[in-house]
Amino acid sequence: MTYSQFIPPRRTLMGPGPSDVSIRVLHAMARPTIGHLDPEFIRLMDEIKTLLQYAFKTKNALTLPVSAPGSAGMETCFVNLIEPGEKVIVCVNGVFGRRMVENVERCGGIPILVENAWGSAVSLKSVENVLNEHTDAVALAFVHAETSTGVVSDAKGLAALAKNHDCLSIVDAVTSLGGIELEVDAWGIDAIYSGTQKCLSAAPGISPVSFSEKAAAKIQARKHPVQSWFMDLNLVMGYWGGDAKRTYHHTAPVNALYGLHESLLLLKEEGLQSAWLRHSYHHEALKAGLEALGLELTVDECCRTPQLNAVRVPDGVDEAAIRAYLLNTFNIEIGAGLGALAGKVWRIGLMGQSACRENVVLCLEALDSALSHQGYQHKAGAGVAAAELYYSN
């Protein structure tokens, strides 16, 4: 077997993440590695914390990037906050709510499920009923924007319900951070995790997290040690904490953090509200184009998240063949359905740098061509025309 340098193909990333990474972020990751205890690196860590506080809209001191992907950010929340035998109400309306249940179980907690149909938002009424029934629950966990379905739930309302019932709120913001309105402090969210590879448009591999004072106090008061040494925030904070003296815990992923810092600079330069607006704006253009092609978004308008569009696969169309055509002919990646939606939907992401006019137009053009290639009846050219009309208004 011979080996050679890996030169990736040119892709336009319009799946459920990773999204297109800015050249500024790519270049940042290529800067020379320095030590994880270098005074200059510690200055960078402090800036990253402040920029993450900006992105999350929080003053939480316990705000930092976990040195592993979003799934590890999820696990960091559960292993630190949940002790064996504690009840956690978990809202399940897609893959990631289901994963939260797994996490609660593996921590020795007792998950109480509030199930909603895949493709629907979490019902506040159902959650309130369950909160009233299980007054000993310590936490309410839910997904803000379900990456598996493209549904946004009312995080503000759910966090308020949790607070009213003396529960901590644990929120999955992997797909929402930087893409739609999210206010950690104003909404009273206690624990939240995200990923770098969605609306922040950094490379995958890091998970920003933030914890309220109340959540931090619960972690410090634990009776059982955190089952994970790597994710134990009591230890991690010796390194990421505010003290001038940083204690080695693990070796931080130095270059990945260069990239995250640069992506957060991009967000700060654009402004959080502008980024939210941009995602919504291009979503509207994509929607107009998809509808003009006769395609249908599966999620009700009330709870669509603009950065991830679940599109019903029309009868008689080969779902996987369309994705392969887009990849091979147009170098565009879109996502397949996950779990219960496998084979039934495509997931078209407009996240971070991918939420732009070029991508919307290219994707509509490619879908048009792919549908024609399968002999699917539709009005050729109508998708791009509808998007361009939207942009011209």
Next chain:
Amino acid sequence: MTYSQFIPPRRTLMGPGPSDVSIRVLHAMARPTIGHLDPEFIRLMDEIKTLLQYAFKTKNALTLPVSAPGSAGMETCFVNLIEPGEKVIVCVNGVFGRRMVENVERCGGIPILVENAWGSAVSLKSVENVLNEHTDAVALAFVHAETSTGVVSDAKGLAALAKNHDCLSIVDAVTSLGGIELEVDAWGIDAIYSGTQKCLSAAPGISPVSFSEKAAAKIQARKHPVQSWFMDLNLVMGYWGGDAKRTYHHTAPVNALYGLHESLLLLKEEGLQSAWLRHSYHHEALKAGLEALGLELTVDECCRTPQLNAVRVPDGVDEAAIRAYLLNTFNIEIGAGLGALAGKVWRIGLMGQSACRENVVLCLEALDSALSHQGYQHKAGAGVAAAELYYSN
């Protein structure tokens, strides 16, 4: 607060890791991100697995890079292999053996300690006694090259002892992989983890691991679920396994894996044996120079690991001031002592790309200057001269 792009200072990395990262690896990380399920990325994953098998000298099918730093690689071994109530014999002769004990405890295992002085190798005789005493132990865990002390233990002998007593061997090769002789299959090692930021000279953040068939069988036959969802190899293998169909588990750190692949290409091009020799060669030059400056390596010659040199801080010399001088005047990072050795030693790394003549000479020159700056009596210029003499022979 204003923010600006982070331009790292120029450093020569001669601490306990990260080591100097090759420009080829840095450039690889800056290549455009593609999807973690892209067919081209899956091809890259397969190459990385084969190259890791080369580096570990193994045919183990269960060989892959964990998407998090070395500490998570350690935890991956313990959470997958150890079930609650199982006894694990852990050899402790430094910080990382101690960390293994923490891991066993957090998995609900029962650690049986074999303690050796910090700075000494693990005693085979002591281990054998403990194995004879605890015939119900399921695993023997030890550190091949202790990063905290610069000691190498007899991994071949220890793995053989484990096998003779029907125990799995769990080996920390964070600092040893690529730097000194290591033969996973020939020595009969069952589980091993490493890091990217030491002798592989990639950026920190990823942990290569490998498991024998016997270890893999124990994982598949577990009675209790693995307590970590993120590190559960039964799930991870759905994504990293050999099947053409890869099931999404977590989003792989795409660009970090570009970097790891490139670093493994560099290792393959040089050849594993040549890399081992290079580390030993430059260690000898450094040793000659240090001795000529009147400095002393703390570890006995029999068990020194060439890529990490623990140097005794002479009486009357300010340990931290010397490191600060090296950093501020020469842009060289060397390491402080950890744990029991804090304040007593410096740790000078010659790992991966840092194991080269330029670094050895620069470090000796800088130490000479720093000692003079503190008024420490020594023969100025003798360090570099001794190293140059070694190189000229």
